[in-house]
Amino acid sequence: MARVVIVGAGQAGRRCAEALRDLDPEAEIVLLGEEPHPPYDRPPLSKAVLLGADPGNGLFVRAPEFYAARRIALRTGARVAAIEPAAGRVVTEAGERIGYDALVLATGARARRLAVPGAEDPRVLTLRTLDDAAALRARLLARPRVAVVGGGLIGLEVAAAACRLGCAVTVLEAAERLMARCVPPAVSDLVAALHRARGVTLHLGQALRAIEPRPGGLVLDAGAVRVEAELVVAGIGGVPNTTLAEAAGLAVRDGILTDAQGRSSAEGIYAAGEVARFPHPFLGRAARLESWQVAQNQPAAVARALCGEAAPYDEIPWLWTDQFDWNLQVLGDPDPAFELVRRPAGEGRATFLALDAGGRVRGAVLLNNGREATPCRRLIAAGKAVDRARLADPEVPLRQLA
Amino acid sequence: MPDWHRVAEEADLKPETPLGVRVGDTQIALVRLEDGIYAVSDVCTHEYALLSEGFCEDGRLECPLHQACFDIRTGKALTEPAEVDLATYPVKVEDGAVFVRV
Ligand SMILES: Cc1cc2nc3c(=O)[nH]c(=O)nc-3n(C[C@H](O)[C@H](O)[C@H](O)COP(=O)(O)OP(=O)(O)OC[C@H]3O[C@@H](n4cnc5c(N)ncnc54)[C@H](O)[C@@H]3O)c2cc1C
Ligand code: FES
Numbered sequence: 133m134a135r136v137v138i139v140g141a142g143q144a145g146r147r148c149a150e151a152l153r154d155l156d157p158e159a160e161i162v163l164l165g166e167e168p169h170p171p172y173d174r175p176p177l178s179k180a181v182l183l184g185a186d187p188g189n190g191l192f193v194r195a196p197e198f199y200a201a202r203r204i205a206l207r208t209g210a211r212v213a214a215i216e217p218a219a220g221r222v223v224t225e226a227g228e229r230i231g232y233d234a235l236v237l238a239t240g241a242r243a244r245r246l247a248v249p250g251a252e253d254p255r256v257l258t259l260r261t262l263d264d265a266a267a268l269r270a271r272l273l274a275r276p277r278v279a280v281v282g283g284g285l286i287g288l289e290v291a292a293a294a295c296r297l298g299c300a301v302t303v304l305e306a307a308e309r310l311m312a313r314c315v316p317p318a319v320s321d322l323v324a325a326l327h328r329a330r331g332v333t334l335h336l337g338q339a340l341r342a343i344e345p346r347p348g349g350l351v352l353d354a355g356a357v358r359v360e361a362e363l364v365v366a367g368i369g370g371v372p373n374t375t376l377a378e379a380a381g382l383a384v385r386d387g388i389l390t391d392a393q394g395r396s397s398a399e400g401i402y403a404a405g406e407v408a409r410f411p412h413p414f415l416g417r418a419a420r421l422e423s424w425q426v427a428q429n430q431p432a433a434v435a436r437a438l439c440g441e442a443a444p445y446d447e448i449p450w451l452w453t454d455q456f457d458w459n460l461q462v463l464g465d466p467d468p469a470f471e472l473v474r475r476p477a478g479e480g481r482a483t484f485l486a487l488d489a490g491g492r493v494r495g496a497v498l499l500n501n502g503r504e505a506t507p508c509r510r511l512i513a514a515g516k517a518v519d520r521a522r523l524a525d526p527e528v529p530l531r532q533l534a
Numbered sequence: 535m536p537d538w539h540r541v542a543e544e545a546d547l548k549p550e551t552p553l554g555v556r557v558g559d560t561q562i563a564l565v566r567l568e569d570g571i572y573a574v575s576d577v578c579t580h581e582y583a584l585l586s587e588g589f590c591e592d593g594r595l596e597c598p599l600h601q602a603c604f605d606i607r608t609g610k611a612l613t614e615p616a617e618v619d620l621a622t623y624p625v626k627v628e629d630g631a632v633f634v635r636v
Binding site: 188424 | 579580581582583587588589591596597598599600601614615617618
């Protein structure tokens with residue numbers, strides 16, 4: 133593999149470069165990122181960074197010297213404006229042409245903007261980048277009344293951080309429950325109770341219609357409720373950055389379509405991380421997963437494909453969120469249609485197991501109980517029917533059931 | 535100079551069930567394995583999580599947050615995303631009490 137150009141220097145771009153270097157000491161690796169920063173992981177942005185706490189190694193995972201030491205030509209502030217597949221090169225915004233033998237698109241996603249009247253107001257923010265996080269933190273320190281639109285993972289983490297910083301916080305969610313895309317209703321209820329107990333006002337089943345500017349503030353109109361705030365944060369999901377891929381003629385459908393190892397519809401072009409939509413062996417369907425896990429490990433499978441190794445990406449999906457002092461981890465597919473078994477684990481902790489019609493564990497939610505993540509993952513991987521009573525019995529170690 | 539500190543009773547330590555203790559500001563995870571009791575730093579070297587809340591098996595301690603694994607006997611970081619080893623501390627047991635040198 134002569135020269136590999138990776139577009140997007142986020143977590144997935146970094147991981148692909150590192151994994152490729154481990155596999156191939158010779159390859160020339162060029163990592164191009166539009167942001168001014170070296171690669172960083174995003175999870176701390178809505179947690180430690182907003183709170184002004186030390187994210188440890190969790191943000192900039194690598195020291196700045198790392199890239200040169202591993203002979204990864206990292207270029208920040210370098211936005212790629214076009215791909216010229218026939219010529220085998222990319223063109224940067226500055227007009228530079230860079231040839232490639234293989235191209236990896238690790239362009240991730242951007243925050244979805246609100247599409248209601250008034251959403252262009254400068255007091256309406258989103259959170260995706262380190263610069264977004266710094267700007268949001270600066271505003272939160274003035275303790276405005278904050279309205280968070282969207283009760284998903286990022287919206288709720290922002291709500292928790294704003295609340296901890298002393299802001300009065302209201303969350304508006306269009307669905308009838310929180311985190312509806314990733315946890316079953318019983319867990320949504322617990323998360324709602326947590327936020328309410330800490331003083332966050334929740335309005336569920338309330339879709340935002342408009343944001344009205346007022347002297348000194350904003351009013352969010354959601355029909356039945358009106359919320360006053362000085363600052364609005366929209367946490368309504370991400371939009372994959374597929375413009376480059378589309379313009380280059382790649383197959384795209386809410387993500388760049390790839391095989392199980394990141395190969396796109398165009399020869400020699402791959403997609404890594406959150407921008408890729410790929411057939412997921414565990415889910416049994418094509419999926420585009422917005423998680424640290426996929427950004428961490430799917431790019432390594434892409435690097436193996438670049439080196440001609442057949443080793444598809446095959447992990448049981450996993451994500452986590454930290455809200456107030458809670459850590460919630462979601463494994464597998466805890467579909468709301470499944471039966472949910474609660475396994476108590478002492479004060480403030482529990483494991484919820486989602487069983488399909490055949491009594492097999494298909495998913496799990498761990499509430500302050502990361503200790504059971506690995507045994508749960510094994511149970512899910514085993515894919516055999518388990519006894520409900522034993523699952524629910526905290527005296528029976530889960531690893532005995534796997 | 536490091537000193538011995540009494541941190542737990544031997545009877546509190548069940549096999550492969552980590553126990554978090556503190557000596558001043560130092561957080562320590564104690565673990566009983568077949569060949570004795572070991573003490574490692576309780577704080578994951580990746581981000582911030584207490585390893586004493588993690589899963590323990592085959593002499594390995596797994597972080598409850600992103601599941602990095604550490605060798606309990608040597609403190610070695612075995613799997614991503616952790617890359618920095620854990621500090622280890624000497625342990626002794628006297629009259630049923632567990633001491634660590636910190
Ligand atoms: C605030 C926040 C909190 C999160 N918390 C969690 C969590 O707790 N748990 C969890 O599991 N997941 C979490 N996630 C999800 C996880 O961080 C993402 O799924 C992950 O960042 C995806 O990584 P990526 O590298 O694929 O994409 P990105 O991180 O989006 O990186 C893509 C990079 O490509 C660059 N780029 C795009 N287009 C171009 C171009 N044309 N030229 C050059 N560069 C380009 C972008 O600027 C960006 O830097 C969180 C995400 C956010 C935003
Ligand atoms: S904090 Fe331990 S693995 Fe990330």
